[in-house]
Structure formats: C-alpha cells, structure tokens
Amino acid sequence: MHAECAATAALTVLGQKWVMRIIRALGERTQRFCELQDALGGANSATLSQRLKLLEDEGLVERREISAVPPWVEYSLTAKGTDLRGAIAGIDLWAERWAPSAQQ
Numbered sequence: 001m002h003a004e005c006a007a008t009a010a011l012t013v014l015g016q017k018w019v020m021r022i023i024r025a026l027g028e029r030t031q032r033f034c035e036l037q038d039a040l041g042g043a044n045s046a047t048l049s050q051r052l053k054l055l056e057d058e059g060l061v062e063r064r065e066i067s068a069v070p071p072w073v074e075y076s077l078t079a080k081g082t083d084l085r086g087a088i089a090g091i092d093l094w095a096e097r098w099a100p101s102a103q104q
Contacts, residue, residue, distance in 0.1 A: 013058055018043055018051045020088055023077070026061065027085045030076040060084060 014020055018040060025031065025039040033052075037043055052075060055061035060081035064074045077085070 016051060018047060022051055023081060023084055023088055026075060026077045030074050032072055032074055036075060
C-alpha cells in the first residue's frame with residue numbers, strides 16, 4: 001500500500017502542466033528563466049514560475065541566484081531530478097509504443 005501512496009503523490013506533481021517538460025528541458029543543461037521559457041515554447045511566465053517553485057519545494061530543481069549586474073537566476077536539476085529523468089524516459093518509451101496516437 002505504501003508504494004501506491006508514493007506513486008499517487010508523485011503523479012500529483014508530475015501530472016501538472018509543464019512539469020515533465022521542465023524536467024526534460026533542464027536535463028540538458030542549467031538554464032535561466034527566459035531560456036527555459038523559450039525551450040518550452042513560450043510557457044506563461046506565472047505558470048512557469050509556479051511550477052519551478054513546486055519542483056524546487058519537491059527537491060527536484062535547484063534555483064541559484066547569480067550576483068551580477070544585472071542579477072539573474074539559474075535553474076538546474078538536483079540529483080533527485082536527474083534520477084526522475086530516467087523514469088520519464090521510461091514513460092516516453094512506453095508512450096511511443098502503446099499510446100493511442102503512436103498506434104495510428
């Protein structure tokens with residue numbers, strides 16, 4: 001029963017719009033907010049901010065403030081987030097094989 005509860009909790013986070021795409025995009029490299037927004041095809045700024053905060057709270061994303069002129073913020077995956085990328089890759093493989101749109 002514990003594994004089922006853990007999976008449900010994980011899917012509550014992963015099922016939110018943009019979350020899996022953010023994890024994929026950050027797996028490539030550390031990115032600034034605008035770079036990440038561009039990589040996601042222009043995600044709404046407020047929504048992207050909310051999702052990044054959620055992922056930071058969950059320990060999947062690290063937010064680092066850079067003290068420069070002008071200052072900026074960088075986002076990258078933590079070890080936990082990088083590990084999740086492997087699970088997402090497995091879901092992607094499954095979806096390519098079994099998802100209804102892949103079977104047409």
